Amino acid sequence: MGCVKVVFFILYTFLCQLAFASSSPHLCPKDQALALLQFKHMFTINPNASDYCYDITGQKIQSYPTTLFWNKSTDCCSWDGVHCDETTGQVIELNLSCSQLQGKFHSNSSLFQLFNLKRLDLSYNNFSGSLISPKLNLTQLRELRLNFVNISSTLPLNFSSYLTTLGLLYTNLRGELPERVFHLSDLESLDLSNNPQLTVRFPTTKWNSSASLMQLYLYGVNFTGRIPESFSHLTSLHELDMSHSNLSGPIPKPLWNLTNIESLFLDDNHLEGPISQFSRFGKLRYLSLRNNNLDGRLEFLSSNNRLELLDFSSNYLTGPIPTNVSGLQNLQRIYLSSNYLNGTIPSWIFFLPSLRELDLNNNTFSGKIQEFKSKTLSIVTLKQNKLEGPIPKSLLNQQFLRALLLSQNNISGHISSAICNLKTLVILDLKSNNLEGTIPQCLGEMSTVWILDLSNNGLSGTINPIFTIENRFNIIKLNDNKLQGKVPSSLINCEKLEFLDLSNNELNDAFPKWLGDLPHLQILNLRSNKLYGPIRTENLFAQIRIIDLSSNGFSGDLPVNLFQNFQAMKTNGENSGTPKYVADIYSYYYKNSLKVTTKGLDQELPRVLTTQIIIDLSRNRFEGCIPNIIGDLVGLRTLNLSHNVLEGHIPESLQHLSVLESLDLSSNKIGGEISQQLLSLTSLEVLNLSHNHLVGCIPKGNQFNTFENNSYQGNDGLRGLPPSRDFGRDDRVPQKTIPVELDHEEEDSPMISWQAVLMGYSCGLVIGLSVIYIMWSTQYPTWFSRMDLKLEHRISTRMKRHKKRYKCALTCRYST
Incomplete structure (x- = not known):
C-alpha cells in the first residue's frame, strides 16, 4: 500500500510539472531578440513620421512609438508589436504600423533573420530615401503590409508562395507587376493603389488566385490593355477599386459577372453608358462611380436593399430621383452632385433612419427641404439648386453635424438662434439666399466653426456676434448684406482668421486698425461701406495679401506705415512650385471665392492663390503723394489707387514691381512725367493713368506699346503715342x-x-x-x-x- 502511495505521489508530481511546463510560454530565442533590437536601433522616434495613419476602415488613428520600451532585460515576446508562437516562442508576427519610425531601411536588415514570421506590417512610417528591395525569402510569410513605405524600386519576384495578404499602397513601385502575383494560389487581398509608375497587365487566362481573391485595390495604377475575360472568373471577389485608372468606354463586360461584389469603386475614369445594369448587383453595399460620363436614371435603386454608399457625382444623370423606392434602410451616404437631376427631393431620402452624408449640390432640385428623420447627419450640402422655404428645424438639432451648406438657393426666413446648438459644426455656408433679419449673437460662441459664410442675403442690423477667445474661425464672410454699425472689436479674438470679407454693407466706422494684430489674416475686404477718416496704424498686417478698402470715405495721406508692415507682399512667390491657395481648408465642400477689381474688370476669384497680391484703395479721399515704399512690395500684381486726390509724381520705385499686372492711378491730380524706368514692368497688362496732370513723352517699348489711348486720356500735357493709337486717330487719314x-x-x-x-x-x-x-x-x-x-x-x-x-x-x- 505504501508503494502504491509513493508511485501515485511521483506520478502526481510529474503531471503537475508537465502541466506547469505546458502552461508556461517559451522565452523568445536570444538570436531573435537581438535581431529585433538591431532593427530598432536603425531608426529614431519622430511623432511626425506617422502623420497619416489609418485603420482598415479608413479612420485616422493615433500613432504610438511601439519600439520605445524594447530592451534586452525583458522577454521579446512581451514587447509591443511582437507576437510569438505559444509553443515554440518563435516570433511569428511583427506589427510596427504607425510606430513613428524614421530612418533608412536597408536591404540587409536584421529583420530578415526572423525566418518564422507569418505577418509583417511596417506601414505608415517614414523610411524615405530607402531603396528597399525586400528579401522575401521569408517562406512562412502569410501577410505583408508595407503601405506608405518608400520602396522606390521594381517589385521582387520571390514572394512567399503562402501569401494571403499583400499591401503595397503608396510604395512608389516601378516597372511592371510580375504576373506571378496573380497566380499566388492563396492570395485573398491585393492592394497596389497609388503607384502611378507601376504597370499592371492582367493575365488573359484564369488566375490561380481566382477562387480565393476577395479584395483587389488598384486605385491610380497604370493599366495596359483592356480588362480581360479572365476577370469574370473572380467569383469570390467582394471588393474592387479601379478608380483613377484611365478606364474608358462602357463598363467592361467581365465586371458584370461579378455578382458577389459588395464594394465597387470606379471613380475618376472615362466610363460611359447607362447605369441601368447595376440592378444585377444585388449584394452591393458600396457603389461609387463619381466623375465619369455615365447617364440614365436611378431606376435600379429599388433592387439594392443592402446599399450603404451611393456616389454618382459629376456624371450626366437626368430626370427626377425615383419616388417609389423602398427598402434602402441601410443607406448612409448619398452623393449625386453635379448632374442634371431635377424635380423635388423625394421623401424617402428624408426618411432614411441612418443617413449620415447627403450631397445633392449643383443640380436643379426645387421645392422645400423636408424634415429629416435621421439623427446621425454629419454632412448636408444642397447648394446650387432652386430649393426654397425655411431651414428645417431637424437640421438644427443634429448631434454630429459637421457641414451644413445650403448656399445659392432661395432659402428664406430668419437664421434661428437654434443653429448654435450644433456643437460639432465646422462649415456653415448659407450664402446667396433670401435670408433676412439679424445675425444670431451666439454664432460668435461656436467654438468648432472654421467657415462662416452668410454673404449675399438680406441680413440687417449690426454684426451681433461676440467672438469668444475659444473660437476657431478661419473664414468669415458677411459681405453683400445690409449690415450697419461698427466692425465688432471682438474679431480680435479670431486668432486663426485668414479671410475676412465685410464688403458691400453699410458699416459706419473708422478703420479697424486692430485687425492688423491678427497673426494669420491674409485677405481683408472692406470695400463699399461708409468707413471714414485717416488710416494711421502701427499694427502689423504682416501676412496680408489682399487688402481692399475701395469705395469708402477714407481720407488723409496714404498710410506709409501700413505699407511698411506688408511683409507677405515683399516676396515674389512666382516660382514657388505647386500653386497654393489662401484659407483652402475643406475645399472639396467649400470654395472661398472673392470679388476683386483687377485689370480694369470686376471679377470673382473662385479660389485665391497665395500669389494673388492686391492693394485696392480706390474711390476714397486720400491725399498727398504715392509713397516710394510701395516699390518694396515686389509681390504686387494689382495696385489700384484711382479716384482719389493724390498729387506729386509717379514714383520710380514702381519699376521694382516685376510681377505687376494691373496699375490704375486714374482720376487723381498726379503730375510730372512718366518715368522711362517703368518700361521694366514687363508683366503689366493693364495701365490706366487717365485724368491726371501728367506731362512729357509717353515711354516707348515693351508693354507700353500695347496700351490703348484710354490709358492716357485726360492728361493735356502728354505726347508721344504712335500714330495708330494717337487718341483714336485713324492712321489711314493723312495728317x-x-x-x-x-x-x-x-x-x-x-x-x-x-x-x-x-x-x-x-x-x-x-x-x-x-x-x-x-x-x-x-x-x-x-x-x-x-x-x-x-x-x-x-x-x-x-x-x-x-x-x-x-x-x-x-x-x-x-x-x-
Missing part, C-alpha cells in the same frame, strides 16, 4: 487733313505746324482789334480793359503751350 478747328483737337495734335499757329494768332488779333473798336465806341473802357488783359493772357499762354508741346512732339516722334 495734313486733320482739322484744327476745336481747342481739344489742337491740344491733342503733336505735329501742329507753326503756320497754323500763326494763322490762329492772326485771326485772334483781327477779332481782338474789332472788339477794341466796338468797346471804345460804346464807352465801356473799364470792362474792355479787364477783357483785354484776360484775352492777352490767354493768347500768350496758348502760344507758350503750343511751342512747348511742338518741341516735345518732335522729340517723342523721332527719338529712338
Whole structure:
C-alpha cells in the first residue's frame, strides 16, 4: 500500500510539472531578440513620421512609438508589436504600423533573420530615401503590409508562395507587376493603389488566385490593355477599386459577372453608358462611380436593399430621383452632385433612419427641404439648386453635424438662434439666399466653426456676434448684406482668421486698425461701406495679401506705415512650385471665392492663390503723394489707387514691381512725367493713368506699346503715342487733313505746324482789334480793359503751350 502511495505521489508530481511546463510560454530565442533590437536601433522616434495613419476602415488613428520600451532585460515576446508562437516562442508576427519610425531601411536588415514570421506590417512610417528591395525569402510569410513605405524600386519576384495578404499602397513601385502575383494560389487581398509608375497587365487566362481573391485595390495604377475575360472568373471577389485608372468606354463586360461584389469603386475614369445594369448587383453595399460620363436614371435603386454608399457625382444623370423606392434602410451616404437631376427631393431620402452624408449640390432640385428623420447627419450640402422655404428645424438639432451648406438657393426666413446648438459644426455656408433679419449673437460662441459664410442675403442690423477667445474661425464672410454699425472689436479674438470679407454693407466706422494684430489674416475686404477718416496704424498686417478698402470715405495721406508692415507682399512667390491657395481648408465642400477689381474688370476669384497680391484703395479721399515704399512690395500684381486726390509724381520705385499686372492711378491730380524706368514692368497688362496732370513723352517699348489711348486720356500735357493709337486717330487719314478747328483737337495734335499757329494768332488779333473798336465806341473802357488783359493772357499762354508741346512732339516722334 505504501508503494502504491509513493508511485501515485511521483506520478502526481510529474503531471503537475508537465502541466506547469505546458502552461508556461517559451522565452523568445536570444538570436531573435537581438535581431529585433538591431532593427530598432536603425531608426529614431519622430511623432511626425506617422502623420497619416489609418485603420482598415479608413479612420485616422493615433500613432504610438511601439519600439520605445524594447530592451534586452525583458522577454521579446512581451514587447509591443511582437507576437510569438505559444509553443515554440518563435516570433511569428511583427506589427510596427504607425510606430513613428524614421530612418533608412536597408536591404540587409536584421529583420530578415526572423525566418518564422507569418505577418509583417511596417506601414505608415517614414523610411524615405530607402531603396528597399525586400528579401522575401521569408517562406512562412502569410501577410505583408508595407503601405506608405518608400520602396522606390521594381517589385521582387520571390514572394512567399503562402501569401494571403499583400499591401503595397503608396510604395512608389516601378516597372511592371510580375504576373506571378496573380497566380499566388492563396492570395485573398491585393492592394497596389497609388503607384502611378507601376504597370499592371492582367493575365488573359484564369488566375490561380481566382477562387480565393476577395479584395483587389488598384486605385491610380497604370493599366495596359483592356480588362480581360479572365476577370469574370473572380467569383469570390467582394471588393474592387479601379478608380483613377484611365478606364474608358462602357463598363467592361467581365465586371458584370461579378455578382458577389459588395464594394465597387470606379471613380475618376472615362466610363460611359447607362447605369441601368447595376440592378444585377444585388449584394452591393458600396457603389461609387463619381466623375465619369455615365447617364440614365436611378431606376435600379429599388433592387439594392443592402446599399450603404451611393456616389454618382459629376456624371450626366437626368430626370427626377425615383419616388417609389423602398427598402434602402441601410443607406448612409448619398452623393449625386453635379448632374442634371431635377424635380423635388423625394421623401424617402428624408426618411432614411441612418443617413449620415447627403450631397445633392449643383443640380436643379426645387421645392422645400423636408424634415429629416435621421439623427446621425454629419454632412448636408444642397447648394446650387432652386430649393426654397425655411431651414428645417431637424437640421438644427443634429448631434454630429459637421457641414451644413445650403448656399445659392432661395432659402428664406430668419437664421434661428437654434443653429448654435450644433456643437460639432465646422462649415456653415448659407450664402446667396433670401435670408433676412439679424445675425444670431451666439454664432460668435461656436467654438468648432472654421467657415462662416452668410454673404449675399438680406441680413440687417449690426454684426451681433461676440467672438469668444475659444473660437476657431478661419473664414468669415458677411459681405453683400445690409449690415450697419461698427466692425465688432471682438474679431480680435479670431486668432486663426485668414479671410475676412465685410464688403458691400453699410458699416459706419473708422478703420479697424486692430485687425492688423491678427497673426494669420491674409485677405481683408472692406470695400463699399461708409468707413471714414485717416488710416494711421502701427499694427502689423504682416501676412496680408489682399487688402481692399475701395469705395469708402477714407481720407488723409496714404498710410506709409501700413505699407511698411506688408511683409507677405515683399516676396515674389512666382516660382514657388505647386500653386497654393489662401484659407483652402475643406475645399472639396467649400470654395472661398472673392470679388476683386483687377485689370480694369470686376471679377470673382473662385479660389485665391497665395500669389494673388492686391492693394485696392480706390474711390476714397486720400491725399498727398504715392509713397516710394510701395516699390518694396515686389509681390504686387494689382495696385489700384484711382479716384482719389493724390498729387506729386509717379514714383520710380514702381519699376521694382516685376510681377505687376494691373496699375490704375486714374482720376487723381498726379503730375510730372512718366518715368522711362517703368518700361521694366514687363508683366503689366493693364495701365490706366487717365485724368491726371501728367506731362512729357509717353515711354516707348515693351508693354507700353500695347496700351490703348484710354490709358492716357485726360492728361493735356502728354505726347508721344504712335500714330495708330494717337487718341483714336485713324492712321489711314493723312495728317495734313486733320482739322484744327476745336481747342481739344489742337491740344491733342503733336505735329501742329507753326503756320497754323500763326494763322490762329492772326485771326485772334483781327477779332481782338474789332472788339477794341466796338468797346471804345460804346464807352465801356473799364470792362474792355479787364477783357483785354484776360484775352492777352490767354493768347500768350496758348502760344507758350503750343511751342512747348511742338518741341516735345518732335522729340517723342523721332527719338529712338
